Amino acid sequence: MHLAWATGDSWFDRTFTVVDDGTEVASFDNQPTLDTLRDLDRQYGDPTDRLDLWQAGLLCTECENELNGRFGADSEGNLLCWDCAMDHQGTTEGGVRVNTDPTKSVISESHLHTKSLCDHVVNVVTGCKHGCEFCYVPTTPAIDGRDQMLAEQADVEDPQSDWGSYLLYRDDLPERLGNLLEKRDPSERKQTKRGRGVVMLSSGTDCYQDRRAAQITRGVVAELVSHNIPVRILTRSPAVVRDIDLFQTASDRVTVGSSIPSFETPLVRAMEPNAPSPMARWEALDRLRKAGVPVYISMSPTYPTMDEGDFHELLSYFRALGEIVVFHEPINPRGKNFQQCLAAAKQAGYDDVAAELKRMQADHDYWIDYALDQLTTVQQVAKRFDGLRVHSWPDDELLRSTSGKLQSALKAMQQAVSPESFIGEGTAVGQQSPPLNEIVQCPDMH
Secondary structure (H helix, E strand, O other): OEEEEEEOOOOOOEEEEEEEOOEEEEEEOOOOOHHHHHHHHHHOOOOOOOOOOOOOOOEOOOOOOEOOOOEEEOOOOOEEEHHHHHHOOOEEEOOEEEEEOOOOOOOEEOHHHHHOOOOEEOOOEEEOOOOOOOOOHHHOHHHHOOHHHHHHHHOOOOOOOOOOOEEEEOOOHHHHHHHHHHHOOHHHOOOOOOOOOOEEEOOOOOOOOOHHHHHHHHHHHHHHHHOOOOEEEEOOOHHHHHHHHHHHHHHHHEEEEEEOOOOOHHHHHHHOOOOOOHHHHHHHHHHHHHOOOOEEEEEEEEOOOOOHHHHHHHHHHHHOOOOEEEEEEEOOOOHHHHHHHHHHHHHOOOHHHHHHHHHHHHOHHHHHHHHHHHHHHHHHHHOOOOOEEEEEOOOHHHHHOOOHHHHHHHHHHHHOOOOOOOOOOOOOOOOOOOOOOOHHHOOOOO
């Protein structure tokens, strides 16, 4: 599938046609918007096909130069050459400041292989509308070390407190990724035992949080699976079901997951103020599963007031999705984002949650006991459900605060490979995290 064009009375007067397998499937008297062009990828051709917008006769809406390199778009979807995109002031949509992301990198190596998630990440935007109070992303170099860029592109004053109020799109990412993959030797790509060469979308944002981000995501996933690269998608958005056709074509090269820490909707809404409800996320995974798409759950971070009954309810819902892997991590009291969690819980009327958070923030040993108890409880409850496998994420601080057999068990958890499999490059089958069992009762645990 490709975009063809012809001139009219002048060089700037152009008509466009979309050709699929030699047949014209769409035509435009004037240059279509980016939204229209990206949506054509879903309407025609094989699901892994996409329109390459580089050197396709498209013109910058402002200066009318041809788009032969990097490009962006305004909030209406009008295409902009890179110079005009960088000069664009951006807009505010629904309280969110929107503009173009000038990031040069296309795909980045990741330390998330330590969690058995991936070896590489692709973030289709910078920023995230969900505004989760516990989100660690604003403290990472990708955000925290780019104050000047964020200020220039989105008037960001404090990357942490402003989290959820700015979004910078990487509209040309599918073109740039496709170009990179064609040139790069696959053997040069990082591949660890736990990361298995997997590329994750996205570790620093939600890749399906809105239509524009979803369109970038589809192009990126199409490029990755076309090059036989395994992909992990993590999203809170039910909009992920829009690409079921692509995931089915990709077979076991793609697995799709969602973060569901609890089904107590008011509490989740307090912590994740602009994210879809937990049940909507579960229903999206259920649709994907019924369509034959491999799915998983990120049960992270779980809240300090959750008990055995809460975990039984959660895991029973997760097991209803079929044989599934659940990644689990208790909440960790550190950084400014933890203080935001405390304030959000209190404002929402969850005084018990706020009290527990405050106590574990003040008492390090109390947090250790809480984290160990949750890790153990989740593993024990998971044994009630055949086909449900838990991959636990003990924090580094938890290992530093323990010793002996307990520390060894926690370290083994960290180093385990998640019990998933991918076809294509990076194929490996992992094992379930080793159980803590009675080790947490050992006298040398602190």
